Amino acid sequence: MDLQTAEIRVKELQKLLNQYNYEYHVLDQPSVPDSEYDTLLRELNEMEEQFPKLKTADSPTQRVGGEILEMFEKVQHQSQMLSLGNAFNEQDLRDFDRRVRQSAGDNVSYVCELKIDGLAVSLRYQDGLFILGATRGDGSTGENITANLRTIRSIPLRLNRDISMEVRGEAFMPKSSFEALNKVKAEKGEEAFANPRNAAAGSLRQLDPRIAASRNLDVFLYGVSDTGETGVQSHSEALDLLDTLGFKTNKERQKCANIEEVMTYIQHWTNERPNLQYDIDGIVIKVDSLEDQEQLGTTAKSPRWAIAYKFPAEEVVTTLIAIDLSVGRTGVVTPTAILTPVRVAGTTVQRASLHNEDLIREKDIKIGDQVVVKKAGDIIPEVVNVLADRRTGEEVEFHMPTHCPECASDLVRLDGEVALRCINPKCPAQIREGLIHFVSRNAMNIDGLGEKVISQLFSENLIQDVADLYKLTYEQLIQLERMGEKSANNLLLAIEASKANSLEKLLFGLGIRHVGAKAAKTLAQQFEKMDALITADYEQLTAINEIGEKMADSIVNYFGLEEAKALIGELQSAGVNMEYQGPKLIPIESSDSIFAGKTVVLTGKLEKLKRNEAKEKIEALGGNVSGSVSKKTDIVIAGEDAGSKLAKAQELGLEIWDEERLVEELNV
Structure with a gap:
């Protein structure tokens, strides 16, 4: 067979197999028996082996799992994956409804969805091709698990349209797959997984994709990270769009006209929960209108337009x-x-x-x-x-x-506190826990340095403070119990990589009392360099909106300690970055930018700038980039093929720019 004939047949096989896969794993309506699918897959595999140039990233043969990975690389989400606030009873839900209606008006509807008990994932598509899959991580940065997600047959490798987008969903292990997996583990004398959620998470964080491929995972998609280019005006429309593109969504969702219908939905699934073929731990309730969502906004951690009702605890x-x-x-x-x-x-x-x-x-x-x-x-x-x-x-x-x-130091109870506290700064437990905090995900995020390894290093006197982490050698690590050659090398690489983290990661990792992850980012944005923060006084700190008196006192006291200054010096000498690397913060009142204090909407395709790049630059100049057009919008940037958002902007008489004007104002 010549190359041209082979190419025609390979494309035919790929199209057929992708269609059969969609019918079986997404629609649950197989049109051919498994034997026919397997025969065609074998034929395709043989042809791609014979003609390697014809093997494409979206071929069905690419689902079986590739080479073993060295480690998971970190990836930045195009937009933050927020966590949801929780409701535990009817009153919590009615309070949520009241807050929504106070802001968005009484004419608000909701979409209710089953809260799948699995692992949140983000999938990125470029021109319709699946190019990247990641875990939620800290919401901004996740781990690249593309190779493992490719093995989930309900995830399309190519969409029905050549669209570029990032979508969100929940990967999970069906109950049947979980029972089969634990049966195999029992036969091998291995410890069983505690529940399907742990099994799914463990499967997707395997460095060998073939393990994930063997575990029959599934996924439900529940959202689009940026609806800007899709033209949808509501969450329910976004879910329908996911269906048409070839994604698997949960069909048990329901649009509810009011909170009473939400309650009825919750009661139904509280009773029906045991009959599902997968685990759920609650119900997610979202405001349907994207314009209402935009108006409601978000807190630092969660959207104000959504809430998760959690089933009563057993x-x-x-x-x-x-x-x-x-x-x-x-x-x-x-x-x-x-x-x-x-x-x-x-x-x-x-x-x-x-x-x-x-x-x-x-x-x-x-x-x-x-x-x-x-x-x-x-x-x-x-x-x-x-x-x-x-x-x-x-x-x-x-x-x-x-x-x-x-x-054995005296324990004290500080004024206004319930807890007893050890105030010995050299208490080994505090030092050990501080080290564990420093390497954690929201702090320096050092892969491979979990609680057990930190405890080992500490008990062997290899580390006494966080600066010692950057002095570790291969010879020291290889002596540790259960630390192999590859693990030691990977750990050193991860420690080295953490030196490049932006300043807010380091600030949070230092464990300054009252300074959480959000406050650390605010401080990093305001002062930009560690030296500037170290010399900041109480007045400078309390002048920042999010920094209260207690926090300001704590920061001044911490950096006033000679031990803290010495530690910062050691970290700096080790090559740890001391500067903020995100978009620079320009106070609205001092900015002469045309974007300062304005709400901007980007729509259509931009040629000279990536959408995320444009968003960052506008926000750095004091602007707020929104996902939907409303009366509160100040400027609409209309790129090529701008759709309904442009039409709405024209209808409302808003200021509309083309990309050339945007580039001119951004001076890029």
């Missing part, structure tokens, strides 16, 4: 056999209940938080008690109450210690 009875104490990075001593192992919401629970001594007294908890345990939000185990009528008289009252269980 409660079980077990015995509290002991109370353990742990010391956190801020010195707080936290009691933890040690329980007789019990199954709760799909996992075995042996420990539950008791928070502090006051809670133990309030609930009258004694060692030896029969207690009711649940998982708050189906995640964190907690003791609900004591079954006092089952006491035998042998239960023992618990008293918090007067000295730190780690370093």
Whole structure:
């Protein structure tokens, strides 16, 4: 067979197999038996082996799993993957509805969707071709798991239209796949997965894609990250668009005219939940209109136009056999209940938080008690109450210690605080927990440096503070238990890569009291360089909107310590970046930019600038880039093939620019 004839047949086979795959895995309506699909797939595989030039990225043969990866690289999401606020009862939902209607008016409708219990993923398509898949990560940055996501047959490798977009969804393991996987594990004498969510997450974070391919995962898509070029005006339209493009969405969704219909939907699925072929842990409620979503906006962590109703937690009875104490990075001593192992919401629970001594007294908890345990939000185990009528008289009252269980220093209770705290700065537990925080995902995000490895390094006296991480050598790492050659090299590469992080990552990693991830970013944007922040005084800090008096005091006190200055110096000498690398912040009141304080909408295709690049530049000049056109919009940038947004802007009489004007104003 010559190349030209082979090319015709290969394209025919690819088209047929992609269609059969869509019918089977998305529509659940197979039109041919498995044997015919397998025969055609073998033929295609043989032809691509014979003519390697004909093998394309969207070929069905590319789903079986490729070469083993060295490590997962970090990728930036085109727009942030926000987490959802939670509702646990009817009142929470009615409060959400009231807040929505206060801002968007009474004529608001919702879309209800099943909350799939899996792993959030982002899929990127370029001209219709699947090019990148990533985990949620910290919302801004995730891990590239493209090779593993390719193995999920309900993810199209090519869309029905040559469109460029980033979509969001939930990858999960169906109950049948989970049961089959655990059966195989039991036969091999391996530990079973606790629940389908853990199994799905574990499968997609395997460096060998063939493992993911063997586990029969699935996915439901639930959103488009930027609807700008799609022309849709509502969330329900966006879901319909995903269907037409070849994605798999959950058909159990429902548009609800008011909160009463939302309640009815929730009640139905609370009852029907056990009958589904996959796990759900709640219901997601979203405002349907994209214009209303835009008006409602978001907080730093979650959208104001959506909420997740969590099903009531399963409660079980077990015995509290002991109370353990742990010391956190801020010195707080936290009691933890040690329980007789019990199954709760799909996992075995042996420990539950008791928070502090006051809670133990309030609930009258004694060692030896029969207690009711649940998982708050189906995640964190907690003791609900004591079954006092089952006491035998042998239960023992618990008293918090007067000295730190780690370093024996006096414990103190600071004014206005409930917790007991160790204030010894050299307490080994605080140092260890501080190290674990420094390498965590929202901080320096060093792959391979988990809690166990940090504890090993600390107990072997290889690290005493965070600066020591950048002095580690291959010879030191290879001596650690269960640390192989490849793991040691990968860890050193990850440590080296973390030096390039933007300043906010380092600030959060330092663990300055009261400074969370959002405040760290605000500080980095305002001061841009570590040196400028170190010398900032109380007045300069409190002049920033998001920095309160407590936080300002904490920052000034921290950088006033000679130990802190010495640590920063060591990190700087190690090559750790000390500057902010994101878009520069220009205060609106001091900016002479035409974008300052304006709401801008980008629509249509831009030729000279990427949409994200344009968005960053406008925001850096004090502008706010919105996804939908409304009366509040100041400027609409209309690129090639601008659609309904341009028409709406014209209807409202808004200021409309072409790309040339944008480029001129941005001076690029």
